[in-house]
Every structure is written in C-alpha cells, then in structure tokens.
Amino acid sequence: MAWVNAIIQGILTGGLYALFACGLSLMFGVMKVVNLAHGDLAVIGAYVALGVITVTHIPALWSFVIVVPLMAVLGYALQRTLIQAALDRGVLITLLVTFGISVVIESGLLQFLSADSHSLGVGESIVTGSFSIGSQIQLPYLLLLIFVVAVVVLLGLQYFLSLSRYGRMIRAVADDQEAAQLCGVDYRHVFGIAAAIAFGTVALAGIAYGMYSQFSPTTGTDTILLFAFAAVVIGGLGSLWGTLLGGIVLGVAQQIGAQINQADQVLAGYLVFLLVLALRPQGLTARRAQS
Amino acid sequence: MSTPAASEPKGRGGDWTDERAPRVAARPRPERGRVARGASRASGASRASEPLLDVRDLIVHHGQLRALDRVSLRVFPGEVYAIIGANGAGKSTLLRTIAGLHQPTDGTILYDGKDMTKVRPERRATGGIVMVPEGRRLFGSLTVEENLKVGATYARKGPWTIERVYELFAWMKDRRTQRTAQLSGGEQQSVAIGRALVANPRVLLLDELSLGLAPVIVQRIYAMLPQILSTGLTVLLVEQDVSQALRVASHIQCLLEGHTTLEGRPSEVTAEQVEAAYFGLSRAAAEGSEPLWHGSTPSSRAS
Amino acid sequence: MSVVTDTPARSEENFRVTRSRRNVAWTGAGALIVVVVLALFPYIVYSGTTSLMVQAFIVVILASMWNLMAGYAGLVSVGQQAFVGLGAYFVLILAQHSLSPFGGLPVAAIGCGVAAVPLWWLISRLRSGYFAIATWVMATAIMLFIERFPSIGGGTGMSLPGLSGYDPTLLVAYTYWIGLAVTVLSLVTVYVMLRGRIGLVLTAVRDDEVAARSSGARVGLARMLVYVVAAVGCGAAGALLAISQLIVQPGAVFTVQWTAIMAFAVIIGGLGTIEGPIIGAIVYIILQRTLESYDAWYLIVLGLVAIGVALFARRGLWGLIDDRLNIRLFPVGYWLWTPESSSRPGPGRRGLRARRRGRHS
Numbered sequence: 001m002a003w004v005n006a007i008i009q010g011i012l013t014g015g016l017y018a019l020f021a022c023g024l025s026l027m028f029g030v031m032k033v034v035n036l037a038h039g040d041l042a043v044i045g046a047y048v049a050l051g052v053i054t055v056t057h058i059p060a061l062w063s064f065v066i067v068v069p070l071m072a073v074l075g076y077a078l079q080r081t082l083i084q085a086a087l088d089r090g091v092l093i094t095l096l097v098t099f100g101i102s103v104v105i106e107s108g109l110l111q112f113l114s115a116d117s118h119s120l121g122v123g124e125s126i127v128t129g130s131f132s133i134g135s136q137i138q139l140p141y142l143l144l145l146i147f148v149v150a151v152v153v154l155l156g157l158q159y160f161l162s163l164s165r166y167g168r169m170i171r172a173v174a175d176d177q178e179a180a181q182l183c184g185v186d187y188r189h190v191f192g193i194a195a196a197i198a199f200g201t202v203a204l205a206g207i208a209y210g211m212y213s214q215f216s217p218t219t220g221t222d223t224i225l226l227f228a229f230a231a232v233v234i235g236g237l238g239s240l241w242g243t244l245l246g247g248i249v250l251g252v253a254q255q256i257g258a259q260i261n262q263a264d265q266v267l268a269g270y271l272v273f274l275l276v277l278a279l280r281p282q283g284l285t286a287r288r289a290q291s
Numbered sequence: 292m293s294t295p296a297a298s299e300p301k302g303r304g305g306d307w308t309d310e311r312a313p314r315v316a317a318r319p320r321p322e323r324g325r326v327a328r329g330a331s332r333a334s335g336a337s338r339a340s341e342p343l344l345d346v347r348d349l350i351v352h353h354g355q356l357r358a359l360d361r362v363s364l365r366v367f368p369g370e371v372y373a374i375i376g377a378n379g380a381g382k383s384t385l386l387r388t389i390a391g392l393h394q395p396t397d398g399t400i401l402y403d404g405k406d407m408t409k410v411r412p413e414r415r416a417t418g419g420i421v422m423v424p425e426g427r428r429l430f431g432s433l434t435v436e437e438n439l440k441v442g443a444t445y446a447r448k449g450p451w452t453i454e455r456v457y458e459l460f461a462w463m464k465d466r467r468t469q470r471t472a473q474l475s476g477g478e479q480q481s482v483a484i485g486r487a488l489v490a491n492p493r494v495l496l497l498d499e500l501s502l503g504l505a506p507v508i509v510q511r512i513y514a515m516l517p518q519i520l521s522t523g524l525t526v527l528l529v530e531q532d533v534s535q536a537l538r539v540a541s542h543i544q545c546l547l548e549g550h551t552t553l554e555g556r557p558s559e560v561t562a563e564q565v566e567a568a569y570f571g572l573s574r575a576a577a578e579g580s581e582p583l584w585h586g587s588t589p590s591s592r593a594s
Numbered sequence: 595m596s597v598v599t600d601t602p603a604r605s606e607e608n609f610r611v612t613r614s615r616r617n618v619a620w621t622g623a624g625a626l627i628v629v630v631v632l633a634l635f636p637y638i639v640y641s642g643t644t645s646l647m648v649q650a651f652i653v654v655i656l657a658s659m660w661n662l663m664a665g666y667a668g669l670v671s672v673g674q675q676a677f678v679g680l681g682a683y684f685v686l687i688l689a690q691h692s693l694s695p696f697g698g699l700p701v702a703a704i705g706c707g708v709a710a711v712p713l714w715w716l717i718s719r720l721r722s723g724y725f726a727i728a729t730w731v732m733a734t735a736i737m738l739f740i741e742r743f744p745s746i747g748g749g750t751g752m753s754l755p756g757l758s759g760y761d762p763t764l765l766v767a768y769t770y771w772i773g774l775a776v777t778v779l780s781l782v783t784v785y786v787m788l789r790g791r792i793g794l795v796l797t798a799v800r801d802d803e804v805a806a807r808s809s810g811a812r813v814g815l816a817r818m819l820v821y822v823v824a825a826v827g828c829g830a831a832g833a834l835l836a837i838s839q840l841i842v843q844p845g846a847v848f849t850v851q852w853t854a855i856m857a858f859a860v861i862i863g864g865l866g867t868i869e870g871p872i873i874g875a876i877v878y879i880i881l882q883r884t885l886e887s888y889d890a891w892y893l894i895v896l897g898l899v900a901i902g903v904a905l906f907a908r909r910g911l912w913g914l915i916d917d918r919l920n921i922r923l924f925p926v927g928y929w930l931w932t933p934e935s936s937s938r939p940g941p942g943r944r945g946l947r948a949r950r951r952g953r954h955s
Contacts, residue, residue, distance in 0.1 A: 034723025036672065085905050091722050095670045096861060096904045099726075103854045104897035111890040165444065172430045172441045178392060179428040184416035184445035184490060221850060226734060229727040237724070263742065270735035274716060277728070281719050 001136040003259060008139060010255035014248030015147030016212065019205035020228035021235075021243040022154060023198030029238055030174045030194040033083060033094055037102035038202060039225030043217065044105065045071050045203030046210035050118055060120045064207050068200045075199025076192040083195065084188055102221065109217035120210035146208045150247075153201060154240055170194055230273040236283025245284055341404060343368045343525050344389070344420075344494055349398035351381070351388050358384045360549040361398070366494065366542075371516065371526045373540035375533050377569060380546040382529040383425050386498045389527070390422040391415045402494070417445045419493035425502060425529075427483045431472040435463060435482050438471055442486035449491030450522045456485035459515060477508035484512070488519065495519070497528035501535060513539055533565060547571045632774055636767035644770045648838045650879050651773035652831045653859055655780045657871030659827035660856040662784050665866035666796045667820040670722060672853045673729025676713075676736050677706045677825045679848035681832025686746055686842045689756040696772060699833040706829025710822045718818065730850065737848035751843030754836055769838050776830045783823065785868055792816050854893065858900040864910030873911050
C-alpha cells in the first residue's frame with residue numbers, strides 16, 4: 001500500500017512540477033529564451049509572499065492575489081529592458097544574462113536574508129490532512145489542491161492562447177516574428193506579455209512550493225529550475241500538457257526512488273530524465289523526432 | 292463602393308499621418324546624366340500631384356555589401372508600380388526597406404509627405420503601408436482565419452474585412468479552420484494577401500507573388516488585382532516575371548545590382564530595352580553613369 | 595560587375611595573408627620569460643601568495659576551458675562543475691589506492707575526458723538553451739550519485755590522503771608548480787587547437803553552420819572534441835583544487851558557483867579571445883580578495899558586472915585593450931594586408947565580426 005500512496009503522491013506532485021515548468025516552456029516557445037533565472041524567480045515569489053503575509057497577515061492561501069500580479073509586472077519590465085537587450089545581442093548573450101540574473105538573485109538573497117529555510121505557514125490541517133479512500137489510500141489535501149490549481153492554470157493558458165486576441169498574437173509572434181511586425185504587432189510588447197505570464201505562473205508555483213515544502217535562497221536552482229527543465233524534456237518540448245505528463249513521470253519516478261532508498265529520491269528523478277534523453281530525446285508527447 | 296485613395300486614414304495607426312504637415316514641395320532632381328525627353332504628361336486620368344510614397348536616393352547595405360545604390364521612386368495614389376530585375380538586383384531589399392524591416396544607410400522615405408525613414412515596421416503597417424512578404428510567411432501553426440484575424444488586429448478603418456476577403460477568394464471560407472501549413476502554395480499566397488488586405492492599407496507592397504507558384508496560379512492571383520485596386524489601394528510590387536509585371540503595372544522600374552537601369556511606363560518601353568536593362572547589357576548602364584533609356588524620370592513626373 | 599570603389603584591379607602578388615598584425619616572435623619569447631619568472635615564484639614570495647596563485651591558476655584553467663566551449667564552439671555549459679568534481683574525486687579515489695595525488699592528477703584529467711564522451715552523446719542533440727540546463731542537471735545527478743558512497747566521504751566529504759608526508763611549504767611549492775604546468779599546458783592546447791583546423795571549423799560553424807556542414811566540415815566531431823578537451827581541463831582543475839585544499843567535499847567541488855566564476859571571468863575578460871580568460875581570472879581574484887569579508891557580495895558584484903559587460907562591452911576587457919593597442923598575444927585569426935595598407939591591415943575577419951550584432955560571438 002505504501003507503493004500506491006507513493007505513486008499517488010508522485011502524480012499529484014507532478015502538478016506542482018508542471019506549474020514550475022509551464023513558464024519556462026512558454027518563454028522558450030515564444031521568444032526562444034531559456035531563462036536560467038526561472039527557478040530563482042519562483043523563490044522570489046515565495047519570499048515576497050512571506051513578506052506580504054508577515055506584514056498584512058492575510059492567510060497564506062490568498063497571498064497569490066498580491067504576489068502574482070506583482071511578479072507579472074516585474075516580468076514585463078524585466079523582459080522589455082534586460083532580456084530584450086540581451087535578445088538583440090544573440091542567443092549566447094541571452095543565456096549569459098539570465099544566468100547572471102540567477103546568480104545575482106541567489107547571492108543577493110543569501111546576502112540580505114539568511115541561508116535559512118522558510119516555509120509559508122498554511123493551516124496545520126491543510127498541510128497534513130488528507131482524504132482517505134478506503135482505509136489505506138491517502139490523498140493529501142495540499143497536494144491535491146496544488147494539482148487542481150495546476151490543471152486550472154494549464155487550462156486557462158490553453159484557452160488564452162487559442163481563443164484570445166493576445167493569445168493569437170503570442171502564437172503568431174512565436175511562429176514568425178517579422179511577419180507579425182508586418183501585421184502591425186509590436187513583438188517586444190508581445191514578448192513582455194509572455195514574460196509576464198511566465199513570471200506570474202512561476203510565482204504561483206513558488207508560493208505553492210513554499211506551502212508544501214521549505215525554501216531557501218538556493219532552492220531556485222537546486223530544485224525548481226532543474227525539476228522544471230526535467231519535466232519539460234520528459235514531457236516534450238513545445239507542449240503545455242506535455243509538461244504535466246512530464247511532471248507526473250518525474251514525480252512518480254522520485255517517489256518510487258524514495259521507496260527504494262529515501263536518499264535517492266531526487267537522483268531517481270534525474271535518472272529517468274537521462275533515460276528519456278537517451279532513448280527518446282524529443283520527449284514522450286512529441287510525434288516526430290527532433291533533428 | 293469605396294472612396295478614392297485620398298480618403299483620410301483613421302484608426303489606431305493613423306497618428307503620424309493624420310497631421311496636416313506642410314506639404315513637401317516637389318523639387319527637381321539632380322540630373323545624373325539622365326536626359327528627360329521633355330515633361331511627358333501622364334496620359335489618361337489626371338493624378339494627384341503629390342506622390343503617396345516618395346523614396347529618395349536610398350542606399351542600403353547588407354553588411355559590407357551595397358545592396359541599393361541611390362535608388363529613387365515615386366508612387367502616386369491608385370497606381371500599380373512594378374519593380375523588376377534579376378535575382379540579387381535588390382528588389383526585395385527595396386521593398387523590405389520601405390516596409391521598415393531594413394534600415395537604410397542613407398536616403399529618405401516619405402509617405403504622404405511625412406518622413407518615416409526611422410519609423411518602426413509595425414507602425415508603418417498600422418499607418419497604411421502593409422507588405423505581403425516574399426515566401427508568404429504565414430503563421431504556420433495558426434488557421435486561415437486566425438491568420439486573417441492577426442492581420443486585422445490593428446487594422447485601419449476601411450472597406451476590407453475578413454468577410455470581404457472570403458468573397459474575394461471563394462475557396463477560403465470553407466477552409467478557414469485549416470492550418471495554413473497544410474495549404475498549397477497558391478492558397479497560402481491568397482491567405483497572405485488577404486492578411487494584408489484586412490489591415491486596410493493605403494499602400495500594398497507585394498514581394499515576389501509568383502515565387503514558387505505555377506504560372507496558372509500566378510495569373511489567377513494577379514487577376515484579383517483590379518478588385519483590390521478598385522477599393523482605393525495603391526500597389527507597389529516586386530516581380531521576377533517581367534511579362535506579368537508589364538501586364539499589370541502602370542509604371543515600372545528595373546533594378547540591376549542595386550542601380551536603377553530603367554524607369555517609365557510599360558507602354559513607352561520596348562522589349563529590347565527591358566531586356567537590356569534587366570541583364571545589364573550595357574556596362575555603362577550597369578554602373579548607373581549612363582541611362583539605358585531616355586524617358587520620363589521621377590523628376591520630370593513631379594511637375 | 596558593378597564596383598563599389600573605383601580602384602583598378604590589383605595584381606595578386608601584392609596581397610599578403612598573415613596570422614597576426616605584428617611580428618609575434620617577440621610575444622613567444624615574452625611568454626617564455628613570464629613562465630620562467632612564474633616558475634621562480636615559490637623561491638621569491640611567501641607561501642600565502644603562492645597559494646593565492648594556485649587559486650588563480652585554477653580559475654585561469656577553468657575560464658580558458660569555458661571560453662573554448664562558449665566563445666569558439668558556441669557551447670554554453672552551466673554544468674562544468676561536473677568535471678571539476680569528478681576530477682577531485684578521481685584524485686581522491688586514486689589516492690585511496692596509494693597513487694600520489696600529484697601522479698593522480700593527469701590520470702584524473704584523462705578520466706574526465708573519457709567520462710565526457712557518453713555524457714556528450716546524451717546531451718549533444720539539445721539546442722543551446724536546453725543544452726545548458728541539461729549540463730546542470732547532469733552535474734547535479736553526478737553529485738547525488740557520488741554522495742551515495744560513504745567510502746569516499748558520502749555527503750560530507752573526506753580529506754585527501756597521501757600528502758601528509760610533505761613539508762607544508764614544499765607542498766605548496768609543488769602544488770604551485772604542477773598548477774603552473776597545467777595552466778601553461780591548457781593555454782597552449784587551446785591555442786594550438788584554435789590555430790589549427792579545429793579553429794577553422796569552429797569559426798566557419800559560428801559564421802554559418804549550414805554552409806560549414808555542406809562544405810564537409812566535421813562539425814559534430816569538432817564540437818565533441820572541444821567538449822572532451824574542456825572536460826579534461828576542468829578535471830585537471832578539480833584535481834588541483836583537491837590537492838590545494840587537501841579535502842574533497844561534494845558541495846564544494848560540485849557547486850554551480852564554479853560555472854559562475856568561469857563564465858563571469860570569461861565574459862568580463864573577453865569572450866572568444868584567448869587572452870580574455872587570463873584577464874578575467876585576474877579580475878575575479880582581485881574582486882574576491884577585496885570583497886572577501888562581505889560574504890556573498892563578490893558574487894553579486896561579479897554577476898552585475900558580467901551582465902553589464904555582456905550587454906554593453908561584449909568583447910570584454912581584453913576587447914577594449916585590443917581595440918586601443920592592436921595587440922594579440924595569441925593570434926588565431928587571419929589578417930589581409932593590401933598594398934595600400936601596409937601599416938594597418940584591412941578589416942578581415944575580425945573587423946566583420948566587430949560590426950555584427952546579434953551573433954553569438
């Protein structure tokens with residue numbers, strides 16, 4: 001039975017990982033930027049939420065109302081300034097600049113706050129409580145909530161991209177930037193919108209992680225960025241629902257690894273990632289092999 | 292049906308053309324060895340005295356290569372102006388520079404009397420200069436209708452709507468939910484034109500419509516041109532197919548390695564002259580120091 | 595053909611193609627003198643300074659390797675710490691089997707090169723950004739794997755055996771000389787590689803990959819070779835690290851901070867030049883010493899400066915010096931001398947590069 005619960009936990013954790021990953025995937029799909037600071041932005045979201053909760057005393061579950069829009073605005077601003085400037089200078093410079101931002105954020109957090117771990121306090125009952133199916137199977141509340149949120153976000157993103165005016169513009173710019181300009185679309189503004197969405201979702205993911213587990217300045221790279229990336233690769237580049245699948249596979253692999261040997265949890269996930277990379281580098285959902 | 296080309300542009304993109312800027316008086320061009328055979332008046336319908344698009348002495352570089360060397364042209368409202376020339380002559384570069392995708396090293400581009408040499412391409416599009424780029428460049432992952440909708444996102448007010456494009460291309464409405472990557476070349480070209488039309492341009496730039504298409508399809512597409520023009524558009528097109536260009540254009544200019552080698556009306560040009568200009572059979576003409584053909588030049592047309 | 599200038603055609607004997615702007619023989623002699631002077635350091639300076647120099651050597655080696663990958667082959671890796679750690683651990687394991695760490699260093703370096711081959715195969719198909727993160731994932735996975743073995747220290751690390759019999763000052767001196775040797779070897783290797791066919795292939799790829807492939811250049815092979823050589827270099831640096839610290843801890847040798855240091859040193863010093871990493875390493879060491887008491891500040895400053903340089907002075911400090919003084923200590927390009935320009939050659943390849951924006955050099 002422990003195994004069944006482990007797998008369930010793995011599946012539900014996949015939702016969290018999908019939430020990590022969708023912003024990374026979006027930024028790459030639209031503007032070909034791999035944001036190496038992606039994970040650190042989630043951590044910033046968590047720290048800001050911590051600050052907001054401490055100052056305003058709103059329940060942790062509602063902190064996203066303030067933090068997510070704030071981070072979205074930050075995303076738009078950062079994209080229009082630093083990242084666009086880097087994009088204009090090429091792929092290499094863009095990677096270096098995002099890496100630089102990542103290091104500065106982490107070092108800054110380490111310097112000004114401490115290296116201690118924090119957690120976003122949610123009510124005890126939510127963190128530890130769970131549904132019971134039968135007498136043996138547990139569905140933890142918090143993870144379930146996060147999973148539901150992830151699915152809602154992904155659905156929302158999908159509808160936004162396929163039906164709305166801005167979603168259409170985003171897809172058009174992702175297909176052909178120049179042609180979009182010829183249609184009167186300012187691609188820099190569209191990039192900004194995409195970055196805003198990415199930063200907003202990753203902030204939400206950071207808050208979710210902060211409630212589920214503990215975070216510290218290095219969590220961004222240790223955990224979030226690498227897990228997000230693994231989820232994207234396993235699921236398949238360029239597919240939103242693929243990141244959910246990838247997240248689930250990663251989560252399940254980790255839980256199975258934990259069952260075998262507690263210390264091997266994270267390693268197990270990476271081994272599956274390397275396996276997918278070796279055997280099916282285009283990911284599980286892609287139809288054609290990438291050249 | 293529609294108002295003539297001189298109608299006031301409205302809508303989001305009109306901000307820098309709305310202003311009644313003092314009109315730039317047309318000035319005589321420095322004669323660079325070009326002999327005007329007297330000021331030949333345009334025969335037929337009278338034209339507005341001011342060009343809608345006025346390109347002056349454009350110099351454009353690709354890295355160190357000089358792609359356009361002091362090229363000028365004037366397009367008046369309602370005209371079909373064709374630019375012909377062999378591969379690499381600089382035709383597409385010229386169009387792309389006018390559309391704003393390329394910054395010229397020197398020279399000016401005036402649209403409706405206003406200098407827009409430094410204006411970004413998306414603002415030119417919303418201001419009424421819309422290009423159908425070479426190779427169609429549709430949004431492959433979007434459907435036909437979505438492509439048109441993107442084109443219409445920042446459209447000016449005018450006669451063209453998505454419905455009207457469906458009327459123009461009869462097959463399109465039934466296939467509007469199909470992804471454009473799955474269409475044939477000719478169909479894609481039609482969608483690309485439609486995408487430009489729904490923005491309600493004043494000047495439509497067509498870059499190599501015939502590229503990669505069967506002659507029958509090309510003719511069918513060009514057959515649409517009168518309908519497009521009847522709504523008050525002006526067309527500036529680039530075409531490798533010379534006979535096709537001569538058939539539809541009211542004015543042509545031939546480029547060779549970045550220089551203008553021929554300029555004038557199709558009716559006033561012989562096939563031999565076009566051929567010589569196209570291939571640069573006279574070396575002096577190729578270097579721009581001696582005109583191949585003496586006829587009405589931009590400076591003489593201005594008066 | 596229409597001509598841009600009016601000069602008549604010139605006869606071909608009047609053109610010369612050389613590898614550098616000036617006579618570079620004096621530079622070779624100069625470099626030799628520098629090396630000899632450096633070799634004498636342990637006799638001249640205190641061992642504290644010698645230790646510092648070892649640290650500098652490590653950074654120079656790492657930076658020149660990272661520069662080889664990113665500046666010339668276009669491979670941005672943020673996971674080179676994998677090989678730093680592997681190098682350190684190979685030395686540790688060999689020392690546990692009675693091989694002196696000094697002897698173990700070359701073995702460890704080669705071991706890293708061997709390990710690089712299957713790792714390259716795993717990630718070579720990924721595009722640049724995803725390639726970068728994949729290297730990071732691999733480094734983390736390797737670290738987690740190594741931490742499982744308590745015999746080499748597990749999660750907390752272990753001290754390096756086999757060096758306790760040495761007199762401390764002598765140990766530092768030996769470490770220093772080995773470090774100097776490895777540094778010189780690394781720089782020479784990179785220089786030789788880039789002057790030769792590999793360098794030509796890589797530059798062709800950087801300019802236009804499709805054209806390079808279709809003209810027969812073995813692009814994949816060239817890139818893999820670069821990756822393997824970089825692994826060897828980083829492994830050697832890791833081994834040197836182990837020897838100089840006398841302790842191997844997973845968190846210290848596998849930290850992504852090594853990549854940060856390498857990358858930032860290269861960017862600030864000058865991406866795509868061989869001299870750049872040296873300058874960048876010097877800047878790094880200076881920064882680290884000055885801000886040492888302020889904890890993480892030096893990384894913040896380093897990062898901010900690197901971002902600024904990447905955006906506004908892409909060719910780094912060396913690029914600025916190069917532009918002013920026309921010096922290339924390690925010439926790997928070609929210069930075209932035309933009859934009119936005997937004192938100052940035409941733009942050639944580098945001039946074109948300087949004019950382009952949006953390319954990854």
